[in-house]
Amino acid sequence: MSNNGTPMLDDLEKGPWPSFVTDMKQAAAKKPAVNDLMRQLEASYTEKVGHWKHGGIVGVKGYGGGVIGRYSDSPDRFPGVEHFHTIRVNQPAGWFYNTKSLRALCDVWDKHGSGLTNFHGATGDIILLGTTTDQLQPTFDDLAELGFDLGGSGSAMRTPSCCVGPARCEWACFDSLNVVDTVTRTFQDQLHRPMFPYKFKIKVSGCPNDCVAAIARSDMAIIGTWKGNIAIDQTEVTQCAANGMNIQTEVVDMCPTHCMAWDGSTLKIEDRECNRCMHCINLMPKALRPGNERGASILVGGKAPIVHGAMLGWVVVPFIKLEPPYDNLIELVNKIFEWWDENGKMRERLGELINRQGMGKFLKAVGLKPVPQMIKRPRANPYYFWREGV
Amino acid sequence: MATRTDFGPPDYRQMLPPIITKNYGQWKYHERLQPGLLMHVAESGDALYTIRVGSERLLSTDKVREMCDLAEKYCDGYLRFTSRHNVEFLCSDKARVDPLIAELKAKGWPVGGTGHSITNIVHTQGWIHCHTPATDASAVVKSVMDELYQYFGTMDLPGYCRISLACCLNMCGAVHCSDIAILGMHRMVPKINHDIVRTKCELPNVIAACPTGAIRPDPANKSLTVNPDRCMYCGNCYTMCPGMTVADPIGDGISIWVGGKVSNSRSGPAFSRLVVPFLPNNPPRWPETVEVVKMLVETWAKHARKHERMGEWIERIGWERFFEITGLPFTEQMIDDFTMAPETFRTTAAFKW
Ligand code: HEM
Ligand code: HEM
Ligand code: HEM
Ligand code: HEM
Ligand code: SF4
Ligand code: SF4
Ligand code: SF4
Ligand code: SF4
Numbered sequence: 001m002s003n004n005g006t007p008m009l010d011d012l013e014k015g016p017w018p019s020f021v022t023d024m025k026q027a028a029a030k031k032p033a034v035n036d037l038m039r040q041l042e043a044s045y046t047e048k049v050g051h052w053k054h055g056g057i058v059g060v061k062g063y064g065g066g067v068i069g070r071y072s073d074s075p076d077r078f079p080g081v082e083h084f085h086t087i088r089v090n091q092p093a094g095w096f097y098n099t100k101s102l103r104a105l106c107d108v109w110d111k112h113g114s115g116l117t118n119f120h121g122a123t124g125d126i127i128l129l130g131t132t133t134d135q136l137q138p139t140f141d142d143l144a145e146l147g148f149d150l151g152g153s154g155s156a157m158r159t160p161s162c163c164v165g166p167a168r169c170e171w172a173c174f175d176s177l178n179v180v181d182t183v184t185r186t187f188q189d190q191l192h193r194p195m196f197p198y199k200f201k202i203k204v205s206g207c208p209n210d211c212v213a214a215i216a217r218s219d220m221a222i223i224g225t226w227k228g229n230i231a232i233d234q235t236e237v238t239q240c241a242a243n244g245m246n247i248q249t250e251v252v253d254m255c256p257t258h259c260m261a262w263d264g265s266t267l268k269i270e271d272r273e274c275n276r277c278m279h280c281i282n283l284m285p286k287a288l289r290p291g292n293e294r295g296a297s298i299l300v301g302g303k304a305p306i307v308h309g310a311m312l313g314w315v316v317v318p319f320i321k322l323e324p325p326y327d328n329l330i331e332l333v334n335k336i337f338e339w340w341d342e343n344g345k346m347r348e349r350l351g352e353l354i355n356r357q358g359m360g361k362f363l364k365a366v367g368l369k370p371v372p373q374m375i376k377r378p379r380a381n382p383y384y385f386w387r388e389g390v
Numbered sequence: 391m392a393t394r395t396d397f398g399p400p401d402y403r404q405m406l407p408p409i410i411t412k413n414y415g416q417w418k419y420h421e422r423l424q425p426g427l428l429m430h431v432a433e434s435g436d437a438l439y440t441i442r443v444g445s446e447r448l449l450s451t452d453k454v455r456e457m458c459d460l461a462e463k464y465c466d467g468y469l470r471f472t473s474r475h476n477v478e479f480l481c482s483d484k485a486r487v488d489p490l491i492a493e494l495k496a497k498g499w500p501v502g503g504t505g506h507s508i509t510n511i512v513h514t515q516g517w518i519h520c521h522t523p524a525t526d527a528s529a530v531v532k533s534v535m536d537e538l539y540q541y542f543g544t545m546d547l548p549g550y551c552r553i554s555l556a557c558c559l560n561m562c563g564a565v566h567c568s569d570i571a572i573l574g575m576h577r578m579v580p581k582i583n584h585d586i587v588r589t590k591c592e593l594p595n596v597i598a599a600c601p602t603g604a605i606r607p608d609p610a611n612k613s614l615t616v617n618p619d620r621c622m623y624c625g626n627c628y629t630m631c632p633g634m635t636v637a638d639p640i641g642d643g644i645s646i647w648v649g650g651k652v653s654n655s656r657s658g659p660a661f662s663r664l665v666v667p668f669l670p671n672n673p674p675r676w677p678e679t680v681e682v683v684k685m686l687v688e689t690w691a692k693h694a695r696k697h698e699r700m701g702e703w704i705e706r707i708g709w710e711r712f713f714e715i716t717g718l719p720f721t722e723q724m725i726d727d728f729t730m731a732p733e734t735f736r737t738t739a740a741f742k743w
Contacts, residue, residue, distance in 0.1 A: 008673055008674035009674070011674045011675070012529055012532055012533075012674050012675075014536075015532070015533075015536030015539075016498070016500070016536060016539045017444065017446075017500065017532055017535035017536045017539055017542075018444065018445060018446040018498075018499065018500065019446060019532060020446040020447070020448035020518075020528040020532065022446075022453075023446060023448055023449055023450035023452075023453050024448070024450070026450040026452045026453065027450040027451070027452070037518070041517055041518055041526075044517035044526065044673075045517075045526070045529070045673035045674055046673075047639060048639035048640075048642065048671045048673065049637050049638070049639050049642070050516075050517045050520070050521060050522075050523050050637060051517070052517075052519065052520060052521040053521060053632070054521055054632040055521060060393075061393065061395075062393070062395040062396075063395065070519060070521070084519075086519065090398070090399035091399060092399050092400045092401070092402040092404075092405045093399070093402040094402050094405075094470065095470050095471040095472070095473075096402055096405035096406055096410075096468065096469075096470040097405050097468070097469055097470065097471075098404065098405050098467050098468055099458035099461050099462055099467040099468070099469070100467065101400060101404075101405065102454060102457075102458055102469075103455060103458055106451035106454050106455055107451075109451055110451050115450055115451045115452070116448060116449070116450060116451075117448075117449050117450075117451065117454065118447050118448060118449070118475075119445070119447065119449055119454070119471045119475065119477070120471055120475070122512065122513075122514060124473075129448070129518075129519055130519070137393075140393065141393050144393050144394055144395075144397070146400075147397070147400045148399070148400060149395075149396070149397055149398050149399055159399075161473070163473070164470070164472075166414055166415035166417070167402075167406060167410050167414060168410060168417065168430055168438065168440070168480075169417060169420075169430075170417040170418055170419055170420065170430070172415070175415065177402050181398075181399070181401070181402055184398055184399060185398045188396035188397075188398060189396065192395070192396060208653065208654035208655070209653045209654070209655065210652050210653055210654065210659070211473060212473050213473070213567060213652040214652075215567075215652055215659045216566065216567035216650075216652050216659060217567075249696075250696060250697060254656055254697060255656075256656050256657065276654075277654045277655050277656055278653065278654060278655050279655045279656045279697075282655055283697070285419045285420055285421075286419040286421075304560065304561050304566065308601060308729050309728060309729045309730050310566050310661060312567075312659055312661070346595070346598070347599065
């Protein structure tokens with residue numbers, strides 16, 4: 001039952017999947033502003049249009065981002081959400097929590113905000129959803145006390161995020177959590193003070209399964225990979241077959257490089273021809289393991305369609321060893337920032353700049369040698385330059 | 391006291407349960423014991439049990455505390471979240487697994503989302519909290535997941551099927567690489583409020599923001615005009631200038647895209663492709679959208695070979711066959727006319743009837 005006059009929201013409490021409306025009602029019991037949030041949402045459902053105004057610039061001392069201004073376009077109807085800003089809070093790498101920290105975070109948000117959160121926003125951040133302008137600084141002060149810093153927004157670096165990696169995955173080819181933690185700490189300034197042409201995202205997956213979708217949604221995707229042979233435990237392979245897996249049709253026939261063979265008792269892989277797609281390893285985690293020389297591939301340029309179309313990341317470093325203190329990685333990121341910052345137009349993502357100026361210029365600027373692993377196939381048009389001498 | 395700045399996120403090492411700290415990087419293999427339950431076994435022989443639970447993403451602090459209660463009761467006070475808004479309880483003691491699952495089920499929290507299931511839908515803010523949406527996020531997700539609920543708690547589908555939702559073309563979530571993407575779309579040329587444009591907007595920036603060059607100066611008005619033949623309703627101009635409204639109750643709705651993926655498994659990462667250009671916003675339950683998504687899941691499930699994802703299935707049978715089997719009408723919007731259009735045209739005389 002609603003005493004709010006929100007029949008459509010009430011309907012969304014029915015059904016088996018957890019309902020966000022129940023959470024809103026829980027929050028509304030403590031925070032009257034959330035009643036107005038619910039009434040405004042009900043109005044959106046009735047009128048089929050949003051009721052948030054364009055964001056204004058709000059923030060906390062010393063930071064250029066991390067807070068997203070949010071104002072109702074009908075404050076007379078919904079005074080509780082006249083201002084209702086978002087705070088992006090940088091998550092711990094891998095999204096692990098001890099309950100002591102989580103509870104402390106909840107206490108801060110109950111004290112200063114709506115009591116509504118997202119675990120997590122698509123940026124990777126913890127999202128604290130809705131507070132007033134005067135509560136922003138006090139919220140941050142209390143968060144800082146707990147050791148929670150802000151994430152990025154605006155034309156700045158975004159909070160990097162990573163897969164669960166070596167914390168709980170046998171396939172991680174490097175320490176994705178440690179890389180994200182290190183990169184985040186190294187680039188605090190770039191994260192908190194917008195000064196780039198546009199946003200910059202780094203996402204880190206421990207293997208080619210790419211559990212954080214790095215290739216699709218980061219300007220710099222770091223994806224684990226290996227060299228050398230896939231380790232095979234033939235006894236476990238036989239066990240998989242005994243358990244009902246059809247090794248021929250499910251594994252061998254689906255190998256994209258046709259580099260596997262199975263004679264009913266022994267599985268063979270011609271490792272030189274394997275492109276490390278992970279299919280066979282995914283199907284037989286007990287029997288197969290990535291090779292021993294482990295590192296990562298780096299792909300750049302992944303982005304959304306704005307402005308000239310969506311792009312997936314392009315391989316620019318086929319293999320890099322990633323071990324603390326990751327000087328090689330940090331140096332590369334710095335060179336990329338420098339080139340992009342110098343050449344990028346306003347709201348031009350790295351991928352678009354590379355597309356405009358040419359991959360060749362990018363590679364030269366950041367000091368990378370062209371290799372065949374960077375391309376699907378060579379060019380088919382004859383319009384190329386001879387830049388230096390012949 | 392001046393607040394310190396730039397101290398960075400909490401150290402993840404303080405957040406790891408002891409069994410993970412001990413076996414970090416030393417995991418040997420894992421098994422899916424049942425839907426929603428993973429067992430990771432370390433070289434040391436230790437076993438970690440992960441119980442995966444779907445969440446609504448929009449969580450009250452009370453709900454987070456309820457999660458904490460369970461984590462304290464069964465998991466020594468540790469939990470984690472996944473990139474798809476699920477929560478995972480991390481149990482080092484096998485004896486506590488069944489009681490935890492029983493308590494979760496008693497609470498009505500969905501246990502599942504592992505392996506060949508429909509796991510949680512990655513989504514964005516929608517009308518709850520963003521200023522550019524063409525549709526809502528949370529209500530559409532709730533309605534779709536209510537209907538696909540049985541697939542969350544089972545693992546009987548042919549392969550992985552990732553569903554995502556973004557409420558506008560900004561696509562805060564990576565919907566463009568999902569097996570099924572639900573994407574909010576505007577369909578109307580921006581309505582210009584000259585007073586706001588004149589007083590609040592940087593005209594050159596607004597002109598430059600338009601990907602199709604549809605915006606021109608309107609010197610007589612000291613404002614802007616939009617060429618309706620070139621505008622494809624992306625809303626970039628509204629982002630730059632509040633005087634250019636694209637949102638509209640009739641114009642706005644949902645489009646459906648299929649066949650994308652991000653993993654490298656078998657076939658490479660791929661974009662999702664447009665298969666339904668427009669469905670109306672129909673709150674609170676979006677029945678048209680729910681019906682199409684369910685049909686797509688079930689049609690794929692019926693026809694795909696084992697381990698074949700949506701896009702791999704479609705590439706095998708061909709898009710012409712996909713439209714025949716699903717009965718979805720092929721429309722002019724599906725033929726690309728943006729920057730990279732020719733890549734999508736057929737360049738062979740070989741095709742199917
Ligand atoms: C051009 C314009 C864009 C504008 C005006 C814009 C605006 C916004 C706003 C206002 C929010 C916060 C919603 C809220 O919590 O109140 C948001 C969230 C977000 N945006 Fe954008 N955005 C733009 C483009 C993008 C692009 C291109 C991406 C990614 C490629 C992106 C990724 C995100 C993400 C990941 C979030 C967090 C979403 C969530 O988890 O709910 N945005 N955006
Ligand atoms: C002309 C049409 C489109 C426009 C104007 C547009 C606009 C945008 C904008 C403004 C963003 C935020 C981008 C950023 O700041 O990097 C974005 C992100 C995104 N868009 Fe679009 N979009 C369009 C079409 C599409 C289509 C057709 C797809 C997919 C099939 C798509 C998928 C995405 C994805 C996945 C993102 C997030 C990517 C990331 O994280 O960088 N967009 N789009
Ligand atoms: C400024 C530079 C160019 C000059 C002076 C030039 C000159 C010529 C000449 C004299 C012919 C032979 C015409 C005939 O016998 O009927 C020709 C044919 C042709 N040119 Fe060019 N051309 C130039 C640039 C280009 C470019 C840039 C392209 C393509 C993109 C091009 C494509 C062609 C083609 C396709 C033919 C017809 C070839 C055939 O008969 O199969 N030309 N050009
Ligand atoms: C310096 C650069 C270029 C010059 C001097 C040039 C010159 C020419 C010339 C003279 C023709 C023949 C025109 C005619 O038949 O009347 C032609 C045709 C053509 N050019 Fe270019 N071109 C250049 C660059 C390009 C580029 C970069 C592209 C494509 C990306 C391109 C695509 C074409 C095509 C497709 C045709 C054939 C048109 C047709 O047959 O209908 N050209 N070009
Ligand atoms: S990306 Fe690879 S290493 Fe990371 S969690 Fe996924 S499967 Fe494991
Ligand atoms: S990883 Fe992929 S390419 Fe390599 S052997 Fe296995 S299935 Fe074949
Ligand atoms: S997808 Fe668009 S409308 Fe939805 S939260 Fe992101 S920017 Fe806002
Ligand atoms: S909505 Fe997009 S295409 Fe239309 S005028 Fe605005 S920026 Fe240009």
